[in-house]
Amino acid sequence: MPRHMLTDSNWSKLKPILLQQGIHDKASLRLTVEGILYRMRTGCQWRDLPGAFGSWNTIYKRFNAWSAAGKLMTLFSTLVEDPDIEWLFIDGSYVKAHQDSTGASTGEAEAIGKSRAGNTSKIHLAVDAYGLPNAFRVTGGEVHDSTEAHALIDDLPSGDALVADKGHDSESIREQVEARGMKAVIPRKRNSKKGNANLDRGLYGYRHLVENAFARLKPYRAIATRYDKLKRNYESMVALACGFLWLPMRNVNRP
Structure with a gap:
């Protein structure tokens, strides 16, 4: 019997959310x-799933259908319960795309691009002051953090401060953050004429929280290496992993 991940307690929290989305x-x-x-x-590979779980083809088809309907993304959003948004942290991390993930036969988005490491995708992640995921976006690996940051920030609630590394040093990002009523804690690049005299270094020291979140996600091998051909399926897998980090935090009595 293969090792399971769901305890009875976690399943009692997860099952009602699945049923609310019309899953039978x-x-x-x-x-x-x-x-x-x-x-x-x-x-x-899906076809290598142990028979103890049932037919691999049935499991894959259900996953694919739930992914196409956005149900696993909604699952993640539902599991984000009472986040501590006083401080928000954003960062990006490369994911190597396995050769099996390329060459999708459909016209759907793949979000696989060329970078120094070859075929890669990138996860742009935002976490709260607990270090738990609040939002993420998946792009090709060639997309710079500062390029996708605008859309990621739009997905976030407004807190007191947003913390990011110097890869996000952009006046347009700072203006967007400040327009949302947040303090931008972003170090300026070495060649900046404005310098970092006003940087809240104490708060910036907590930026490891977003790096820790990646460290908790990437032990899942289907997250650390991308095997899914379609962007939506890889996003759904990341959403499931992010939601799994929130699952122990959820109140079992919450509807």
Whole structure:
């Protein structure tokens, strides 16, 4: 019997959210979710899922259908419960795209680009003061952090401060953050004429929280290496991993 990830307590929190999205309460639902989590953890091909979870083809088709309908992204959004948005932290991290992830036969977006490491994608992640994911976006690896930051910031609630590294040093980003009523804690680049005299170095020291979040996500092999051909399927896998970090925090009595 393969190792499972869902305890009875976590399943009691997760199941009602799935049912609210119109997912049928089949007897095999828990095993189907376990099969998807197993693939997330191990990065195996879908057809190599252990038979203990049921038919691999059925599990893949359900995952693909839930992904196409945006249900796993909604699952993540629902699990983000009472975040501490006083401080928000953003950063990006490269993900190597496996050769099997390229060459999708459909016209759907792939979000795989060329970078120094070859074919890569990038996860642009925002976490709260707990270090838990609040929002993320997936792009090709060639997309600079500062380019995608505007859309990521638009996805976030307004806190007291937004913290980012010097890769996000841009006047347009600072203006966007300040227009949202937040303090921009972003160091200026070495060649900047304005310098970093006003940088809140104490708060900037907590930027490791977003790096820690990546460190908690990337032990899942299907997150650390991209195997999914379609952008939406990889996003759904990342959403599931981010949601799994929130699951222990959720109140079991919450509807």
